[in-house]
Amino acid sequence: xxxxxLFLALxxxxxxxxxxxxxxxxxxxxxxxxxxxxxxxxxxxPLASAAGVQILQEGGNAVDAAxxxxxxxxxxxxxxxxxxxxxxxxxxxxxxLNITIDYREKAPGKAYRDMYLDSAGKADTRLSxxxxxxxxxxxxxxxxxxxxxxxxxxxxxxxxxxxLLAEKGFAITEAEARNLNRYAKMFRQLNTRPCAFVKAxxxxxxxTLVQPDLAGTLKRIRDKGxxxxxxxxxxxxxxxxxQRGKGFITTADLKAYEAKERTPVVFxxxxxxxxxxxxxxxxxxxxxxxxxxxxxxxLAKWGFHAPQSIQLMVEAERRAYADRAQYLGDxxxxxxxxxxxxxxxxxxxxxxxxxxxxxxxxxxxxxxKLLQESMETTHLSVxxxxxxxxxxxxxxxxxxxxxxxxxxxxxxxxxxxxxxxIKPGVPNMYGLVGAAANxxxxxxxxxxxxxxxxxxxxxxxYLVTGTPGxxxxxxxxxxxxxxxxxxxxxxxxxxxxxxFHHQWLPDEIHVEPQFPADIIDSLEQMGYKVVTxxxxxxxxxxxxxxxxxxxxxxxxxxxDDSAAGY
Ligand code: DON
Numbered sequence: 001x002x003x004x005x006l007f008l009a010l011x012x013x014x015x016x017x018x019x020x021x022x023x024x025x026x027x028x029x030x031x032x033x034x035x036x037x038x039x040x041x042x043x044x045x046p047l048a049s050a051a052g053v054q055i056l057q058e059g060g061n062a063v064d065a066a067x068x069x070x071x072x073x074x075x076x077x078x079x080x081x082x083x084x085x086x087x088x089x090x091x092x093x094x095x096x097l098n099i100t101i102d103y104r105e106k107a108p109g110k111a112y113r114d115m116y117l118d119s120a121g122k123a124d125t126r127l128s129x130x131x132x133x134x135x136x137x138x139x140x141x142x143x144x145x146x147x148x149x150x151x152x153x154x155x156x157x158x159x160x161x162x163x164l165l166a167e168k169g170f171a172i173t174e175a176e177a178r179n180l181n182r183y184a185k186m187f188r189q190l191n192t193r194p195c196a197f198v199k200a201x202x203x204x205x206x207x208t209l210v211q212p213d214l215a216g217t218l219k220r221i222r223d224k225g226x227x228x229x230x231x232x233x234x235x236x237x238x239x240x241x242x243q244r245g246k247g248f249i250t251t252a253d254l255k256a257y258e259a260k261e262r263t264p265v266v267f268x269x270x271x272x273x274x275x276x277x278x279x280x281x282x283x284x285x286x287x288x289x290x291x292x293x294x295x296x297x298x299l300a301k302w303g304f305h306a307p308q309s310i311q312l313m314v315e316a317e318r319r320a321y322a323d324r325a326q327y328l329g330d331x332x333x334x335x336x337x338x339x340x341x342x343x344x345x346x347x348x349x350x351x352x353x354x355x356x357x358x359x360x361x362x363x364x365x366x367x368x369k370l371l372q373e374s375m376e377t378t379h380l381s382v383x384x385x386x387x388x389x390x391x392x393x394x395x396x397x398x399x400x401x402x403x404x405x406x407x408x409x410x411x412x413x414x415x416x417x418x419x420x421x422i423k424p425g426v427p428n429m430y431g432l433v434g435a436a437a438n439x440x441x442x443x444x445x446x447x448x449x450x451x452x453x454x455x456x457x458x459x460x461x462y463l464v465t466g467t468p469g470x471x472x473x474x475x476x477x478x479x480x481x482x483x484x485x486x487x488x489x490x491x492x493x494x495x496x497x498x499x500f501h502h503q504w505l506p507d508e509i510h511v512e513p514q515f516p517a518d519i520i521d522s523l524e525q526m527g528y529k530v531v532t533x534x535x536x537x538x539x540x541x542x543x544x545x546x547x548x549x550x551x552x553x554x555x556x557x558x559x560d561d562s563a564a565g566y
Contacts, residue, residue, distance in 0.1 A: 018168050023050035023564075025170035026208070032555050033492055036565025040553040041065055042541040043380035044080065046562035047170055048072040049555075051161035052382060053564040055153065062388040063091060064151040064158055067144045069380050070394055071162035071218070074140070075211060076170055078197065078412060079179055079399045080378040080468065083217065083229065085414040086139035087394025088277045089147055090264065090452040092461050094387040098266060098275045098454075099150060103143025103259040104445040105136030105416040108248035113440050116422040123423040131190050132247025134402040134415035136446065138238075140394060141221060141229040142259040156222055163218045166410075169210035173560050177203040179399060186403045192244040193407030197400075213410025230254045237409040245404060256443075267342070269295060272485060273456040277393075278338075279331040282324045283451025285342060286474045289320040291481070292347040304487035305497070307522035308356065313482065314502040314509055314528070315360050317475055319350045321432075321504035322362065329437030330445040336437065359527030362507035376400070377468030379452065381543045383551050389461035389543075391452035395468065398429060419446035430470035433505055449473040455481065461545050467556070469538035472510075475501045476538035484544070491544045496557045499537040512537050 019026060028046045039062070041052030052069035060068070066089060073081025086105040092098050114121075116128045127133050148155060172180070180203045187198045196211045220228035228234060235254045242249045265276045265284030269291045276284035293316035302309045323341055331338075340346055354360065377395035395414070396402075402415035421434025428434075430449075438447040451473050455463040463484060467476045476499055483494035498512040508529045511520065513536075520530045539556040541563075546552060555561030 018164060023047055025165060025168070027171065030555070030560050030562040031564065032557060032562070034553045034563040034565045036551045036553065038385040038566050039065070039383060040543050040551040040563065040565035041069055041380065041382045042543060042553040042555050042561065042563040043069050043073060044378040044539065044559060044561050045073060045077045046560070046564070047076045047165060048081065048380070049562050049564035052380070053566055054161060055158060056384055057566055058153070058157065060153045060158070061151065061386055062382040062384040062390040063147055064153045065382045065384065066380060066390040066392050067147050067151060068158040068161060069382070070140070070144065070392060071159050072165060073378060073380070073394070074411065075162050075165040075214060077378060080376040080394070080396055082140050082394060082396050082401070082414070083411045084135070084138045084140070084406065085394060085396040085401060086136070086416065087143060087392055088281055088448070088450050088452055089143065089390060089392045090275060090277055090454055091150065091388065091390045092275055092454045092456060093150065096459065098264045100262045100264045100277055101143055101146050101259055102262050102280065102445070103139035103146065104280050104448060105139050105414055106257060107417065107420070107440055107442055107444050107446070108137055108253045109250065109442045110248040111417070111440050111442050115440060123426040125418065125422065125426070125429065128418040128420075128422050129398060129402070129415050129429055130186065131402055132242055132245030132404055132413070134417050135247055135249060135404070135413040136416040137249055137253045137257050138414065139257060139259055142226060142257055145226045146259040146261065155225065159218055159222045163215055163222065166211040166215035166218055169208040171206050172203065172209050174205035175560050177205050177207065183400055183403060187400075190403045191405055192241065193405070195405035196410060197405065211410050213408055215410070217409045217411060230257060234409055238406050241404065241406045244407070267291070269485065271457065272462065273459075274453060275456060276451055276453040279328065279336060280445040281448040281450050282328045283449050283474050283477070285328065285338060286320045286324055287451055287453065287478060288342045289323065289347060290316045290474070290478045292342065292344060293319065293351050294482075299482065299486040300488070304483065304489060305516070305519055307519055307526070310500055310519065310523065311356070311526060312354070313478070314500065315354045316351070317478075317502040318360055318362060318504045320474070321502070325433050325504065326435055327437055328447055329434075329439075330447070333441055333444045334437045357526050362504050377450065377470070377473070379466035379468060379539070379541050381464040381466065381541045381553070383461060383464055383543050383545060387460065389454050389464045391454055391464050391466045393450035393452045393466045393468065393473070395450065416446055419448060427505075431503065431506060432471050451477045453477055453481070455485070464543045465540060467538040467540040471503050472499075472501045472537045475499070475503070476540055480540050480542065491542050491552050491554045495540045495542050495554045501537055510537070
């Protein structure tokens with residue numbers, strides 16, 4: 001009897017301490033804007049941003065905080081935070097070094113070019129988007145361990161907040177409840193085992209989500225390192241899940257997965273230096289093309305949201321996305337003419353046929369259709385007190401990836417295979433088309449648009465940013481940068497101003513619902529087809545380093561995105 005009481009008392013104490021932790025996991029608030037003196041983290045969820053700041057305060061640097069924030073997101077933001085997906089980290093370190101880490105998923109060894117075509121050669125995008133066959137070999141955990149090279153604290157410490165959140169649970173937000181309910185039917189259809197995300201009655205805001213299987217996986221990673229995911233029990237559970245669902249990923253694929261350090265894309269823009277992600281992201285190359293194409297025009301004079309400014313940016317976008325579709329793919333597999341595509345001479349040549357006040361026209365390749373639904377990726381930005389800056393974009397691709405939770409391991413798998421061009425000219429879920437450069441091959445990484453980006457001024461971090469949004473990622477980052485570097489908007493407006501997007505095909509300008517009607521009229525008069533979306537474009541997380549060294553962190557108003565700092 002005495003022991004029982006003591007045991008209960010211990011549980012109650014542990015629970016009380018947890019509930020009193022800096023950010024109470026059952027009662028927390030979104031903070032859209034924070035000004036901090038020492039360090040700041042902005043991510044898609046308040047509990048994840050809090051985990052990052054906790055690590056900064058415990059002596060970690062920006063890389064430590066980025067790892068801890070991603071691990072926390074894998075628990076509190078299951079639609080995009082992940083262990084079963086992949087991502088990119090871009091960093092600028094206090095010693096001046098720029099780094100990028102590529103932990104993009106890879107096609108399994110059994111994958112082949114036409115794996116999503118039926119016997120008549122017709123592409124089946126349902127198979128590349130839903131269920132086991134849509135999953136690429138996850139890269140996230142390998143990415144965390146490769147990132148550790150630049151961190152100060154041990155994984156044991158960085159993973160601790162995530163383990164607590166998974167084991168003891170946290171209150172879900174209204175948006176999370178809505179999303180879980182929206183996909184409940186698919187979760188039921190596509191899963192082979194019970195999982196924490198499916199319950200008999202609908203989810204509502206404030207419900208506690210407890211993830212014991214995920215806590216088990218996180219503990220294996222804590223205790224066994226990389227091998228706690230890519231080998232042993234977790235690998236066995238993934239392979240067993242694949243066998244039950246007729247997917248391709250094997251234990252051999254998992255064991256062979258490696259994250260890679262890449263040479264960053266670095267280029268000047270006026271007084272600034274842009275540091276961003278190279279292939280297998282198309283984002284860095286496209287951003288360099290976009291900024292290179294508009295640099296010599298008087299954007300600042302024309303002004304923010306002036307139809308002239310928008311038109312110039314749209315025409316640059318048309319050209320960059322056309323190149324993306326034709327030339328870009330995993331450079332470990334295909335030769336990509338990066339130097340030519342980004343040279344000033346080539347970019348000037350590309351703009352030769354740009355006509356002010358007159359809509360251009362995309363080539364005749366079959367137009368893609370942009371789907372605004374079922375999108376989920378997530379970005380986080382971190383700056384620490386030492387002058388290190390980190391931008392990470394990570395993804396399962398669609399919301400909750402392929403919707404399959406690994407039985408017994410508690411995490412969603414990605415549906416990143418849809419980012420390959422499954423057939424030339426067939427649009428993927430973001431309406432993007434591609435060619436041979438981005439065709440499926442075993443072990444190849446699928447082309448991405450994720451564009452984690454750091455802007456340096458006088459060799460120091462000035463802006464740290466990025467966003468989800470599929471094909472719109474590149475244009476969102478481009479606009480956010482232009483909003484500050486050219487149009488001098490304050491950071492919150494730069495993030496929250498309504499956005500526009502053009503991606504070559506379909507030959508349309510997509511605008512957010514709040515986009516001003518008079519600007520739409522002006523663009524239509526120039527001959528553009530303007531489509532007002534039902535949904536929003538991107539969820540940008542931005543940190544600006546002010547002249548006095550203070551940090552202004554802004555979480556996008558479009559979601560639960562939340563800033564934290566100290
Ligand atoms: O890597 C890519 O480009 C896509 N898988 C990103 C997906 C995404 O941003 C979905 N989010 N809203």
